[in-house]
Amino acid sequence: MDILSLAGIVLALVAIIGGHLIEGGSLVSLFNPAAFVIVVLGTIAASLLGTPMTVFRGALRRLRWVFVPPPATHEELIEKIVGWSQIARRAGLLGLEDIIERETEPFTRKALQMLVDGADAETIRHAMEMELAAREDFELRAARLYESMGGYSPTIGILGAVLGLIHVMENLADPSKLGSGIAAAFVATVYGVGFANLVLLPIANKLKSVINRQAQLAEMVIEGVLAIATGENPRNIEMRLRGFIHE
Structure with missing residues (x-):
């Protein structure tokens, strides 16, 4: 959490x-239920109109990362990669086959499989960097959906306020309703600005942070697998991977 x-x-x-x-x-x-409906449903409608369905679904799936980010850490990954290098030095690359069967992360599993299958270092780097770039681009588009929703929300809030004021103008003959009507109309603006700046834009920034962290972990996997492929010493591999940690 x-x-x-x-x-x-x-x-x-x-x-x-x-x-x-x-x-x-x-x-x-x-x-104000009316203002809530206008702002929230209007913002979602605008995002649906401007977003492919695959990106929209991806954004919904990744929303949980805001509160429950992926659990992998730099230290845990370094320990795993150093362990792989030690196995490869003792039993050869084929000794990593059992590791592949137990590995649940698809990106890591693919990198190890290419290593065990005998692909050269350049081929592994090219294939895995292409996959990382494609994955990062998709995930950032999912995060930017919340950013765009944060742009729509205040404007739709103003739209809700204008609609409320139209209703107020229809009741000018009854001055007792003007104060409460105007106040209710501006609640839509509060919803729009608050929804954008306290929810949607922070969600986008948090997701971008998580995605960048996941991309860095993937880069560590690539560097570690390449180092194993070239037969580097486990101690040197650990020192190289620790260069990724800046906390």
Whole structure:
């Protein structure tokens, strides 16, 4: 569980609702189902119109990364790769076949399979870097969907406010309804701006961070497999891979 993501959501709610209450507002004034429908469904509709279905599905699947990112760490991966190199030195590359059968990560499994099958280092690098570039591009497009939704949301919030004001103008003959009507109309703007800046844009940034981290781990796999293919010493492989860690 990513504690920072959870804390961010809680603090955002505390900041908006708490600030509103401190200023003397009420929770009821922030609750407007019509504005919520306009902003949320309108934002989703705009994103559907401008996004391929595969990217939209990918964005939904990766949303869980905001709170539960992939568990692999740099230290764990370095330990695994050094272990592979030690097995390869003792039993040859064919000794890694059992490792391949137990490996669940498809990218790593493919790199090891090419190594065991006897592909040369250049062939492995070319194939795996192409796959990494394609995967990273797709995942970043999925993250950018939330970024684009963050651009639509405030504008649709303004649209909701205008629609609310139209309703207010229809009731000019009854001055008692004007104040509450105008306040309700501007709730749509609050929803639009808040949805964008407190939810959608932070989600996009968090996903980009996770994707960059996953790409770095994949680069470590490539470097490690190539080092094993050229017969490098396990200690040298570990030192090389630790160059990826900057924390």
